[in-house]
Amino acid sequence: MADENKAAIANDDVSRRQFFLKLGLGSLGIAAAGTAAFAYQFLNPNVLYEPSPIVNAGTPDRYPLDSVTLDVNSGIYIIHSQEGYFSLSAVCTHLGCLTAWKPELNMIACPCHGSKFAVFERANLKPGDKIEGPAPRPLPWKRIWLNDDGDLLIDRSTEVPPLQRDSFVRV
Numbered sequence: 147m148a149d150e151n152k153a154a155i156a157n158d159d160v161s162r163r164q165f166f167l168k169l170g171l172g173s174l175g176i177a178a179a180g181t182a183a184f185a186y187q188f189l190n191p192n193v194l195y196e197p198s199p200i201v202n203a204g205t206p207d208r209y210p211l212d213s214v215t216l217d218v219n220s221g222i223y224i225i226h227s228q229e230g231y232f233s234l235s236a237v238c239t240h241l242g243c244l245t246a247w248k249p250e251l252n253m254i255a256c257p258c259h260g261s262k263f264a265v266f267e268r269a270n271l272k273p274g275d276k277i278e279g280p281a282p283r284p285l286p287w288k289r290i291w292l293n294d295d296g297d298l299l300i301d302r303s304t305e306v307p308p309l310q311r312d313s314f315v316r317v
């Protein structure tokens with residue numbers, strides 16, 4: 147009888163020992179999984195890859211003289227004037243609406259609150275200057291150049307001063 151009790155106590159000890167061993171191993175496994183997940187996130191940060199600010203607008207012959215072409219996807223105008231090719235931002239400086247070229251008015255107009263901008267030089271106005279409306283600033287000029295393949299490239303992230311020699315592409 148005493149032997150049976152000893153055997154039962156020994157069995158209890160073994161099963162308790164096994165239970166705590168499994169509990170410990172399970173805890174270690176959970177901790178290791180958490181560490182691995184943290185390490186993976188650390189090595190693969192949440193980075194937002196934005197599109198390049200450089201736009202390839204194709205060859206200059208796509209743009210007839212005195213034309214104003216809106217690239218809706220890029221938010222820029224490519225303008226072929228007597229002075230050469232230049233680029234204006236198409237994003238209104240008031241609250242950021244996309245503007246539109248209005249050939250019948252010979253100006254760029256914003257559909258949101260009615261700002262209007264000059265495209266070609268006219269009395270006291272440079273291309274991009276505000277004609278009327280709430281926009282606080284002119285439409286900025288963007289850097290434009292020709293690449294080795296003869297394509298017009300525009301850097302949307304770089305503003306250039308209006309009417310300067312380097313602000314035009316002449317071909």
Ligand code: FES
Pocket residue numbers: 238239240241242243256257258259260261279280281
């Ligand atoms: S967003 Fe263009 S006038 Fe307001």
